[in-house]
Amino acid sequence: MTYVVTTPSFSGPIEVLLQLISSHDLDILDVPLAPVVDAFVGTLRDETIVLAVDELSEFLLIAAILLELKSQRLLPGRDSTEPDEEFVGWEERDVLLARLLELRTYSSLADSFVGLFERAAKSFSRLRGIDDGFVIQPPDLLAGVTTAQLAAAYLRGIEEKPVPVVRLNHVTVDAVTVAETVVVLAQRLPSLGRISFRDLTAELETRIEIIVHFLALLELCKLGHIELGQGGTFGDVEIAWIDADSRLDLEGIDSYEG
Numbered sequence: 261m262t263y264v265v266t267t268p269s270f271s272g273p274i275e276v277l278l279q280l281i282s283s284h285d286l287d288i289l290d291v292p293l294a295p296v297v298d299a300f301v302g303t304l305r306d307e308t309i310v311l312a313v314d315e316l317s318e319f320l321l322i323a324a325i326l327l328e329l330k331s332q333r334l335l336p337g338r339d340s341t342e343p344d345e346e347f348v349g350w351e352e353r354d355v356l357l358a359r360l361l362e363l364r365t366y367s368s369l370a371d372s373f374v375g376l377f378e379r380a381a382k383s384f385s386r387l388r389g390i391d392d393g394f395v396i397q398p399p400d401l402l403a404g405v406t407t408a409q410l411a412a413a414y415l416r417g418i419e420e421k422p423v424p425v426v427r428l429n430h431v432t433v434d435a436v437t438v439a440e441t442v443v444v445l446a447q448r449l450p451s452l453g454r455i456s457f458r459d460l461t462a463e464l465e466t467r468i469e470i471i472v473h474f475l476a477l478l479e480l481c482k483l484g485h486i487e488l489g490q491g492g493t494f495g496d497v498e499i500a501w502i503d504a505d506s507r508l509d510l511e512g513i514d515s516y517e518g
Contacts, residue, residue: 263318265299267296277322278322278325288326289330449480449499449501454498456496457498458496486499487499
């Protein structure tokens, strides 16, 4: 709800009164402000009327602006004062502040140059250069090189380079297959009973043999002939032949290529 004021020259919302005065449609001197303030105070004292906080703040703001405008008109020598002059002052203050910051930047830059000049004053430049008789001559890179040597270097540069060949005749590869290891383990495990993988591969020397033995054990476990177990995390793998009396069909294992 907008607060309505009643004066001899105007009756209506208070913000409309401010707009008419700002646009010079109504003279501020023709509007008595004391009755407006008294009526507002009377409204506040009336317990039957409840005003919101935003309405109270809006009335106080507009009333303060109206009081300032009327006081400016009543002061001598301020008849030509426009309501927008206050904002012009704000713009001029912003310009002055920007200039102040710019001058402060130039002042800091000047202080930096003064520091550089003071530090340069402590150094001494060399007064003399190289003697006139001292001549620096670069070495001749082609000294002692004949045309035959140049031609031979050119031929070496354009000749086709041989393709590098990696020879593996000195590398010995152990021919260990999973199928052969499955047959060997099928013959050994029934007589060993329960044994750990560490003890089973204790006599092996190369890593590839240990890997092949592990793959062979997995194949035997998949076929259902052995049982694998581990007591704890990172513990030894225990191997147990399920039926010591049963023998594996070695003929089927010989053809394994897994």
